Amino acid sequence: MKQGKLYLIPITLGDSAPLEVLPISNKRAIEEIDHYIAENEKTARAFIKRLSSGKAQGDLHFEQLNKFTEPTILPEFLNPCLEGHDIGLMSEAGCPGVADPGADIVRIAHQKGIQVVPLVGPSSILLALMASGLNGQRFAFNGYLPIESADRKKAIKQLEKKSREEDQAQIFMETPYRNDKMVGDLIKFLHPETMLCIATDITLESEQIKTRSIAEWESNLWDLNKRPTIYVIQA
Known part of the structure; x- marks a missing residue:
């Protein structure tokens, strides 16, 4: 089975319109991804809705990653990739993995041989x-x-x-x-x-x-x- 990829999806730094600071390729990626790892599911869903209003929210699956997340369960968050699904990693603002707990997920993805795809966005x-x-x-x-x-x-x-x-x-x-x-x-x-x-x-x-x-x-x-x-x- 072909593995899915881990997409690093930047978030706007405030309430600016997403497509004013993000390329259209980010919108296309979100329209294709149903599995996400995010600091806060509620704000992540709101961002996805702003960027792709037609995406069905009921199809989305989230794992929450923040300072309270038990490190031993992080590898499990990447199981959808091993099953052939792409995953989107988001922070609360800016680029995931930079001054952000998402770096731990990226490190584990490399260990598992999962392709990591950084998307363009504001830092x-x-x-x-x-x-x-x-x-x-x-x-x-x-x-x-x-x-x-x-x-x-x-x-x-x-x-x-x-x-x-x-x-x-x-x-x-x-x-x-x-x-x-x-x-x-x-x-x-x-x-x-x-x-x-x-x-x-x-x-x-x-x-x-x-x-x-x-x-x-x-x-x-x-x-x-x-x-x-x-x-x-x-x-």
């Missing part, structure tokens, strides 16, 4: 770097920084030092409701000449992306509260 991490004007040849993504103040200060200082010593842009993110605290800490702990890009609401109508020195940011901040944001620094 807030890459889009922020593209728009930053900072080093796109040497960069690192660092996920979330520590929450505790002393640990966060240490992490910020370490990233700045690494950026300076290795000429490397450092990318990271924060939970939206903690953005204001993050920016305050960056201004407080980074050198005034260190460059900081703040990229907010990427691909949405409310998108704001600016790169300034820390000294310039002190008097030029916008409201970041509860808005998805990526940060890029370069010393």
Whole structure:
């Protein structure tokens, strides 16, 4: 029996119309796939409906993958591929497998010899770097920084030092409701000449992306509260 494939299906970064930021080939893939692995079945179904309104929701099968999913059952999620069915892997926003638990499924697919097919779509991490004007040849993504103040200060200082010593842009993110605290800490702990890009609401109508020195940011901040944001620094 011919195996199915694992399609990595990007999701829009907000409420923008899917076909404004996704290629039509993604719509075609969803129209052919009935088996999905997603962080949240409800939001995944809503996205599929927006992208392909005529698709029969009753035919869809979902496995839920999030931080509460028991790792030992992940291989079972790929059984439809072994039975000849394609599977679509989705995150809540952006590209699955990047800053996303879907990477575990992709690793298991490779182990099982299942073909992995990444589809084109928005990555807030890459889009922020593209728009930053900072080093796109040497960069690192660092996920979330520590929450505790002393640990966060240490992490910020370490990233700045690494950026300076290795000429490397450092990318990271924060939970939206903690953005204001993050920016305050960056201004407080980074050198005034260190460059900081703040990229907010990427691909949405409310998108704001600016790169300034820390000294310039002190008097030029916008409201970041509860808005998805990526940060890029370069010393």
